[in-house]
Amino acid sequence: MKGKLVYKTKNGKAYCADSIELLKTIKSNSVNLVLTSPPFALRRKKSYGNVSADEYYQWFLPFAKEIRRILKPSGSFVLDIGGSWNEGIPTRSLYHFELLLRLCVEDNLFNLAQEFYWYNPAKMPAPAQWVTIERIRVKDAVNTIWWLSKSENPKADNRRVLQPYKKSMQILLRKGYNQGLRPSGHLVSSKWSKDQGGSIPSNIIIAANTKSTDDYIKACREFGLAVHPARFVDKIPEFFIKFLTKPNELVLDPFAGSNVVGSIAEKLKRNWISVEIIEEYVIGSAFRFNGKGKLVYNKYLGNS
Numbered sequence: 001m002k003g004k005l006v007y008k009t010k011n012g013k014a015y016c017a018d019s020i021e022l023l024k025t026i027k028s029n030s031v032n033l034v035l036t037s038p039p040f041a042l043r044r045k046k047s048y049g050n051v052s053a054d055e056y057y058q059w060f061l062p063f064a065k066e067i068r069r070i071l072k073p074s075g076s077f078v079l080d081i082g083g084s085w086n087e088g089i090p091t092r093s094l095y096h097f098e099l100l101l102r103l104c105v106e107d108n109l110f111n112l113a114q115e116f117y118w119y120n121p122a123k124m125p126a127p128a129q130w131v132t133i134e135r136i137r138v139k140d141a142v143n144t145i146w147w148l149s150k151s152e153n154p155k156a157d158n159r160r161v162l163q164p165y166k167k168s169m170q171i172l173l174r175k176g177y178n179q180g181l182r183p184s185g186h187l188v189s190s191k192w193s194k195d196q197g198g199s200i201p202s203n204i205i206i207a208a209n210t211k212s213t214d215d216y217i218k219a220c221r222e223f224g225l226a227v228h229p230a231r232f233v234d235k236i237p238e239f240f241i242k243f244l245t246k247p248n249e250l251v252l253d254p255f256a257g258s259n260v261v262g263s264i265a266e267k268l269k270r271n272w273i274s275v276e277i278i279e280e281y282v283i284g285s286a287f288r289f290n291g292k293g294k295l296v297y298n299k300y301l302g303n304s
């Protein structure tokens with residue numbers, strides 16, 4: 001494979017590479033889930049660089065074609081893609097909607113299996129000019145997550161992501177529903193009173209990154225490595241990996257950053273491949289895996 005294999009674990013491999021090169025070396029129809037958060041078209045650039053909204057689709061298309069090729073017919077491509085503001089005016093860019101339409105309609109590479117919204121209550125009130133100074137916009141606290149698929153019927157099972165019943169539901173299950181037709185037109189039958197082991201989640205995922213420190217951050221600080229500035233909250237990859245794959249299936253993140261996806265896949269006993277172009281982030285990510293971090297750090301940076 002092109003690119004450098006920086007470390008391996010029981011279930012996965014972390015590469016430092018440009019993923020457009022590395023993806024080309026992966027077998028067609030071999031991956032169950034591509035789960036990723038690429039650089040967004042942000043006005044305020046992150047340290048790893050961002051593509052502008054105007055060029056976004058042209059930049060993304062070659063990656064999308066490779067992702068489609070390597071996915072199994074029953075596989076899924078989950079794309080976390082945050083919105084952005086237009087330069088200097090209080091209006092929103094449409095780049096992430098354009099991306100969706102072009103991927104699914106114009107280039108017909110994927111189906112939209114379902115759209116998800118990641119609500120992060122801890123998001124900062126930005127851009128300051130519109131939100132905190134002029135007070136003419138509110139906090140943007142939602143990322144869209146496009147669940148795309150190669151076929152119309154990607155493998156999925158919501159029974160793997162059931163949520164605990166709320167108190168009110170537990171009472172209903174005990175006492176039973178009033179059966180019959182609701183004003184909405186829904187017919188409530190006796191089946192509604194059956195305990196299914198939990199409630200079916202919705203397509204809004206609430207997950208806040210409120211941790212100011214964890215083992216990964218502590219280790220990066222101790223070894224003088226940059227902490228990745230746009231990490232996933234564990235709950236996001238955990239939800240999609242459980243929902244869309246089974247143990248031993250293969251999950252790939254082509255824009256892996258600090259490799260939250262790989263670490264959750266490892267925990268859930270899925271095989272994984274991660275690809276990140278900045279070596280320092282790949283080395284830092286090794287600290288997510290027990291005992292790996294120091295070895296990887298010493299191998300690549302120990303004597304420098």
Ligand SMILES: C[S@@+](CC[C@H](N)C(=O)[O-])C[C@H]1O[C@@H](n2cnc3c(N)ncnc32)[C@H](O)[C@@H]1O
Pocket residue numbers: 017018019020036037038039040048228230231232233254255256257258259260261275276277278281
């Ligand atoms: C939004 S961050 C991903 C963060 C990641 N989800 C995490 O939890 O840490 C996007 C990452 O894509 C990386 N990247 C950008 N272009 C790339 C490319 N062509 N190949 C591989 N990685 C790339 C950037 O360096 C950045 O770390």
